[in-house]
Amino acid sequence: MKHEVMYGQVYALGVLTLDPGEKVQAEAGAMVSMSDTITVETGVKGGVFSGLKRKVLGGESFFIETFTAQGAGEVTVAPSLPDDIMPIELQGQTLLVQSGSFLAATPDVEIDTKWGGAKTFFSGEGLIMLRCSGVGTVFVASYGAIHPIDLADGERYTVDTGHMVAFDESVTYEVGRAGSWKTTLFGEGLVCKLTGPGRFYLQTRNPIGLVDWLASRLPTRDGEGSGVSLFERSD
Secondary structure, eight states, X not given: OEEEEESTXXXXXXXXXXXXXXXXXXXXXXXXXXXXXXXXXXXEESOOOTTOOOGGGTTTSEEEEEEEXXXXXXXXXXXXXXXXXEEEEEEEEEXXXXXXXXXXXXXXXXXXXXXXXXXXXXXXXXXXXXXXXXXXXEEEEEEBOEEEEEEOTTOEEEEXXXXXXXXXXXXEEEEEESSSHHHHXXXXXXXXXXXXXXXXXXXXXXXXXXXXXXXXXXXXXXXXXXXXXXXXXXX
8 A cells, every 4th residue: 555645734635545455444534535446344443432522432432444445546534633644654563542643554453442551541631542553554643743752761751641642652651740730720731751762742732722712712692702611611
C-alpha cells in the first residue's frame, strides 16, 4: 500500500493507494472518498470501555471499517477537526494511541481495545489509549500539528493530557496535577508525566479548549454569550 498526506498540517487528507487484494482498516467515519473498486465492511474491535462516551468508540465498542481493493484503487481519510495526519511505521514494537487520535492502520497492525492501562485518566481530561502492535503503518491524527519528542532513558517530561496523541510502550507515565487541586479544578487541569526511553507525540492544540471557547460564545435566551463550559451546563 502506498500512502500520501496532502494539504499540510491544517486540513490534512490521507490518500491510501491499494493494489488488488490489499486492505486497510480505519476508524468508522474517517473515510472521505473511495474508488469504485473498493469494498468496505464495518466490524467491532475488542470489548467494552465502561463509561466511555466518545463517538470514536461508537458508544461502547471501537468500530473499525475495513476497506478491501477488488481492483487497484484508493481510499482517502481525514479526521473531523482541522488536523494533521502522521504515518508511524511499526517494526514489531507497540504504540499507545489516544483513542481520538487513531485514524487508520494497515491490516497487520493489531488494535487492542481491551487494554485497561489508562484507567487513571478521568473527568473532562480523560484519556483512553489504544494498543497498536505488529508490523505495519498506523496513521494518527491531531488537532493542530503533531510534534514528536524523543526521550532519553530516565528523561522526564510533562504534557497536558489534552495534548497527548501517542507514545511508545517503552515510555512510562503517571497522571498528576499541574499545581494545587484548586488549579486542577479551575485552571490547568491534569498533566501526564512521562519518563523515557522512547518517543511520544503531542498535538499543538487541545480540542477541549476549542469546545469551551465555542461554548462561551453561544447565545443565551437574552442574546448574550453563555460564558459557561459545555461540561458545566446543567440544561
